[in-house]
Amino acid sequence: MDTRFREYDEYTEYNMNKHEQYRLNQLGEYPFARLRKLLDGLTPNPELEFIDAGAGEPRLPLPSFVQPTLDAHISGFSKYPTTTGNDFLRQSIAAWLKRRFSLKSIDAGTQVLSANGTREALFAAAHALINPNAKSKPWVMMPNPMYQIYLGAAITAGGKPYLQPCTADTGFAPDIDGISHDVWRDTALVYVCSPSNPTGWVADGAYYTKLLELAEKFDFYVLADECYSEIYYADKPIGLLEVAQNMGNTDYKRCLVMNSLSKRSALPGLRSGLIAGDASLIQNFSKLRSYTGPATPLPLQHVAAAAWVDEVHVQQHLNIYRNSLDAFFKVYGGEIPEGSFFVWLPVEDEQAFVRRAYQEQAVKLLPGSYLGAEDENGMNAGSHYVRAALVDGVEKAAELATRLQKLK
Numbered sequence: 001m002d003t004r005f006r007e008y009d010e011y012t013e014y015n016m017n018k019h020e021q022y023r024l025n026q027l028g029e030y031p032f033a034r035l036r037k038l039l040d041g042l043t044p045n046p047e048l049e050f051i052d053a054g055a056g057e058p059r060l061p062l063p064s065f066v067q068p069t070l071d072a073h074i075s076g077f078s079k080y081p082t083t084t085g086n087d088f089l090r091q092s093i094a095a096w097l098k099r100r101f102s103l104k105s106i107d108a109g110t111q112v113l114s115a116n117g118t119r120e121a122l123f124a125a126a127h128a129l130i131n132p133n134a135k136s137k138p139w140v141m142m143p144n145p146m147y148q149i150y151l152g153a154a155i156t157a158g159g160k161p162y163l164q165p166c167t168a169d170t171g172f173a174p175d176i177d178g179i180s181h182d183v184w185r186d187t188a189l190v191y192v193c194s195p196s197n198p199t200g201w202v203a204d205g206a207y208y209t210k211l212l213e214l215a216e217k218f219d220f221y222v223l224a225d226e227c228y229s230e231i232y233y234a235d236k237p238i239g240l241l242e243v244a245q246n247m248g249n250t251d252y253k254r255c256l257v258m259n260s261l262s263k264r265s266a267l268p269g270l271r272s273g274l275i276a277g278d279a280s281l282i283q284n285f286s287k288l289r290s291y292t293g294p295a296t297p298l299p300l301q302h303v304a305a306a307a308w309v310d311e312v313h314v315q316q317h318l319n320i321y322r323n324s325l326d327a328f329f330k331v332y333g334g335e336i337p338e339g340s341f342f343v344w345l346p347v348e349d350e351q352a353f354v355r356r357a358y359q360e361q362a363v364k365l366l367p368g369s370y371l372g373a374e375d376e377n378g379m380n381a382g383s384h385y386v387r388a389a390l391v392d393g394v395e396k397a398a399e400l401a402t403r404l405q406k407l408k
Helices: 001-023 031-039 065-071 072-077 087-101 117-130 147-155 181-185 203-217 240-247 278-290 298-311 311-332 350-363 393-404
Strands: 113-116 139-144 159-163 187-193 221-225 254-258 275-277 342-346 385-389
Touching: 031 187, 065 072, 065 203, 065 298, 072 275, 072 342, 087 113, 087 139, 087 275, 087 298, 113 117, 113 278, 117 221, 117 254, 117 275, 117 278, 139 350, 147 159, 181 187, 181 203, 187 203, 203 221, 203 240, 240 275, 254 278, 254 298, 275 278, 275 385, 311 342, 311 393, 350 393
Parallel strands: 139 159, 139 187, 187 221, 221 254
Antiparallel strands: 113 275, 254 275, 342 385
């Protein structure tokens, strides 16, 4: 090969990649990498059975249909799956969305995609929808504290994070009333997590209605992370597409929702979820995925399709989560969150509390500040909280509360 072309190619590649490298350098360590460093060198109390409440990883019995469905379709591992998800899976997802959110219509072919869990969908969607070279619309709004994927997606896609503090003063809701019109005009998309990780806040119809009215007025997208939609304490959470339909937006314009079987079906290892909504946005996302190629293996798609159909295991899991919340707060005290299986506990020094919990009580927690980000005033809305995941059943939830009570 002519060396002149090799040198040119290397130079061009460098210039194309240096901006991406700069964006990556803006990202801090992922929360669980930080947690490993925080606990490095410490030994959990050997007299107690270890409780891992740090990660939101459901550890409930495997639904009964998983193994026979996998066995029946095991030969599918010898075939390439489509990146959009095969028709049978998308139809199963569309049917669930109609049942769950009372949707009159949603087209499995144009408004639904399979995704490898919500992490992939939430991250890649920003890359499909944000124009990093645009002089306007740089803002990507997100709750603070948050699922850190929103922050990473915004930065690497060329957006500018706009942090919405979710504190006790706001009822842990992301504030949309105190934002100026100038900011809304320059907003590309808004991430909403309902029920919320980590606070347990749940968006109501009025909140979504107001947000969609702003989206229509200022022309931005709303991305709803509904991963915890089937885990709630009292009332079943409303969904973004449901609200859009009730407003007359039957095409779900500017709306995308993401959901997953990781929490709903306690199948985090399946890595299967959905993205649904505005057909034009789905088309953009589908184009991106045709190049990145994260396709779910066919046998796992069949398991996923069976999971979206079955509601028996979902109700069984919901009962466990509700009873776990009851058991925890009966011992620990405080107010039960509206949704998710997380408890968001105020403490004086979250990192010191997490270290003590690990050493003294053999419990792994996550510091709230690791799920937040500092605003322009250097304030982190996750500070002075810890997050605990009630993912091991009722008895462990009560035991966790007993141990944490001793650290108060």
